[in-house]
Amino acid sequence: MKEYKTNSYxxxxxxxxxxxxxxxxxxxxxxxxxxxxxxxxxxxxxxxxLSINADVSSPTFTICNEYLGEKNSLYHFDMYRVDGWxxxxxxxxxxxxNTDSYIAVEWSENIYGALxxxxxxxEIEKTDENSRLFKxxxxxxxx
Numbered sequence: 001m002k003e004y005k006t007n008s009y010x011x012x013x014x015x016x017x018x019x020x021x022x023x024x025x026x027x028x029x030x031x032x033x034x035x036x037x038x039x040x041x042x043x044x045x046x047x048x049x050l051s052i053n054a055d056v057s058s059p060t061f062t063i064c065n066e067y068l069g070e071k072n073s074l075y076h077f078d079m080y081r082v083d084g085w086x087x088x089x090x091x092x093x094x095x096x097x098n099t100d101s102y103i104a105v106e107w108s109e110n111i112y113g114a115l116x117x118x119x120x121x122x123e124i125e126k127t128d129e130n131s132r133l134f135k136x137x138x139x140x141x142x143x
Contacts (some may be wrong), residue, residue, distance in 0.1 A: 001137040008130055012038045015134060016045020023050075023120070026100050030108035030115050030139070033124030038132050039106045042122060043076055046104060050074060059106065063091050074102040079110040088114055115139055 006012045019042075023029070029046065031039040044056040052069030059065040059078040067074045075096050082088050088111055096103050097116065108115060116139070123135040 001135055001141065004134045004136070005127070006038070006132050006134065009038070009041050012041040012132060013045040013048065016042040017049035018045075019120075019122075019136070020046040020049025020102075023102065026098070026102065028097070028103045028105065028116055028119040029122060030105045030112075030119045031122050031124065032109055033122075033126075037124040037126060039122075039124065042124075042134075043074075043104045043106075046102070047074055050102060064093075072102060073100075074104060076104045076106075078106045080107040082107075082110050085114075 004015055006015055040058045047054055047056050047067050050072040052067045052072055054067040059076050065076040119139045121137050121139055125133040127133050
């Protein structure tokens, strides 16, 4: 497990960008953390780090936002309202697993059992108004 602390939106975006440059093709990034923790800011950095030119927004109302670049694509899911396997199947999540597309999942605790073992877990803790502690590890590391 690696830990990182950020003290602003810009630092969170920069962390996401650095992490993106180390990801294997088709990685699944799963966020654990409540409202206002920086999940969308981190995803903004992922998109930048994957050289995708797109404006990132929370997928709260769309369930999935897609960001398509020349070489990479990222599918940004919000699983907040997902309740059970039927709901999960209806999101299209499984259609993108095992492809070259990257997947970022907000509210991944709602689908934790469906995440692949090699998913990168990004656990976010608010340490004060602007600061966040990011604990990043593979799902397989926690058993």
